[in-house]
Amino acid sequence: MNDNHNEEPSYPLSSHPNDGKSIYGGRDAVGYGSNPPNVNWPHNAKVALNFVINYEEGGENCLLHGDSESEKLLSEIINAVAIPNQRSVNMETLYDYGSRAGFWRLHRLMTSRGIPCTVYAVGMALERNLEACMAMKEAGWEIASHGYRWWDYQNVPEDVEREHIRRSVDIHEKIFGKRPVGMYQGKPNVNTRKLIVEEGGFLYDSDSYADDLPYWTTEYGRPHLIIPYTLSENDMRFAVPNGFSHGGDFFKHLKDTLDYLIEEGREGSKKMMTVGLHCRLVGRPGRAAGLKHFLDHVQSLGDEVFVCTREQIANHWYTHHYPTEESNDSKC
Numbered sequence: 001m002n003d004n005h006n007e008e009p010s011y012p013l014s015s016h017p018n019d020g021k022s023i024y025g026g027r028d029a030v031g032y033g034s035n036p037p038n039v040n041w042p043h044n045a046k047v048a049l050n051f052v053i054n055y056e057e058g059g060e061n062c063l064l065h066g067d068s069e070s071e072k073l074l075s076e077i078i079n080a081v082a083i084p085n086q087r088s089v090n091m092e093t094l095y096d097y098g099s100r101a102g103f104w105r106l107h108r109l110m111t112s113r114g115i116p117c118t119v120y121a122v123g124m125a126l127e128r129n130l131e132a133c134m135a136m137k138e139a140g141w142e143i144a145s146h147g148y149r150w151w152d153y154q155n156v157p158e159d160v161e162r163e164h165i166r167r168s169v170d171i172h173e174k175i176f177g178k179r180p181v182g183m184y185q186g187k188p189n190v191n192t193r194k195l196i197v198e199e200g201g202f203l204y205d206s207d208s209y210a211d212d213l214p215y216w217t218t219e220y221g222r223p224h225l226i227i228p229y230t231l232s233e234n235d236m237r238f239a240v241p242n243g244f245s246h247g248g249d250f251f252k253h254l255k256d257t258l259d260y261l262i263e264e265g266r267e268g269s270k271k272m273m274t275v276g277l278h279c280r281l282v283g284r285p286g287r288a289a290g291l292k293h294f295l296d297h298v299q300s301l302g303d304e305v306f307v308c309t310r311e312q313i314a315n316h317w318y319t320h321h322y323p324t325e326e327s328n329d330s331k332c
Contacts (some may be wrong), residue, residue, distance in 0.1 A: 026190070026219060031211055037321050039213065039270040045306035046265025047258060048272040048313055049298065051117045052229070053106055053141075056150040057098035057280060058129065059122030063087050065149075071095065074239045074278060095280055099129050102283020107132075109288060111139050113295055118310045120146035120184045120206075123168035126175055133175050142309035143172065144182030144206075152187040162195050169201065182206065182310050184229060193217075197224050203314045212261075212271040214313060216323045223323050227272075227310050233257055234276030238287060247290025250282070254294045262304055272313060 018024045041048050060071040061082065070088035072080045077090065110117055119136055121143050126133055136143055147153070148164035148171075156164075165183070172180045184206040185192050196205050197220040204214070204225040214227045233254055237243030244250045254275060261271050275294075282291055298305055 026193070026217075028210070031215065032213065036213060036269065040320065041270060041306045041316070042308075043303040043306060046262045046270055046304045048270075048306045048308055048316075049258065049275070050272065050308055050310055050313065051110070051115060051275050052277060052310070053103075053110075053117050053119050054146065054276065054278045055099075055103065055119050055121045055132070055136075056125055056146065056278070057095045057103075058127075059125035059148070059150040060091075060095055061151070062092060064092075065124065071150075074236055075280065076239070078239060078241060098278065098280030098283055099125070099132065102279035102281075103129075103132050104135075105283050105285070105288050106277060106279060106291075107135055107139065109292060109295070113299065115295060115307060116141065116309050116312075118142045118144055118182065120144055120186070121172075121180075122146045122150045123148040123164075123171040125150070126171055130175065137176055142182065142311045143176055143180060144184060144310060145169065145172065145180040145202075147183075147185045150186070153185055153192060154187065154189050156189065158191050158195070161189075161192065162198075165195055165199055169199070182227070182314065193224070194220055197222070203318070204310065206310065212273075214272070214317045214321070216321075218323070225314055225317055227313055227317075228274075230274045230276055233274060235278055235282040235287065235291075236276065238281050244287075247287045247293075249290070250287060251290040251293045251297075255297055258294075258298070258301075258305070262301070265304075 022028065022030045061067045061069055062071060063085070064087070069082040069084045070086065071091050072082040075091055075094040077094070080091065119141050123145070145168045148168040153161055169179050172178070179201055181201070181203040182205065183196050183202045186207070188207045192207060193205060196202050204227045206227050206229040208226045208228045209231060211228050214225055216223045216225055218224070235244070235250060244253070258273055261273055264271060277291070282288055298307065
């Protein structure tokens, strides 16, 4: 009688080469774990807070832009579907509200309080509204790249995406006199980060939602910084089922998030927080009122909150948390 009790069990119908791995295919299921880096934000702040204004209007899917269908995402039309080979006038004008009116409401709200922002700017959209571009520049905001088009890049060929990244950088240099140092494609594919690193001029990208702190990857041959973005502290939840219904919902969620993170920071675990904004969404007056209340709350907290751009976060991380073989910061 064979004694097989010491043999490894076999699961031929369900086994996979990645079984049991924590780091695989660009994913890391552990991250910093129970030992996050000791973060010392400027002024001993408990939280680094970044506001991102997504400037996308004029770069979305539209037959007038050479596309084969209308836009379907992030508008007042919940669960909209793309219309093949036709224009959607309703969708077009909802987007136009963002560049015509919503942007300027957010601009007044932020600049009147001296709040720094990062703009995720779609290259095609920038070229359609130079007045808004100059307002961003004069406000001193960081203008990061949001790609050339507000597309889903999941199935876009690599050579097309590479050209779009290069074209977006060229647009920034032409309009603002300098290149972007941050990149958020938004709807990337598995090649996107490789192309961003390959381009060579970006300090960071934000195509991740995996942590409350920046982290490094060395997957492409050198340390590359990832500053995670958010889809929860984000006004996009006005445009999804069971999301925010009014500005008060938005304010309460943002306030609860910030207050919780400050409490963690007081206990020694400092984090970052991002707030995602869209001109056509929170740029509507009733929703902007909720954002205004949150800004008032932020400014009442003084030095406990470091309100900053993503470029400032990147510079801080490069200075204080550049990876070494011994540091937990090198976790990718």
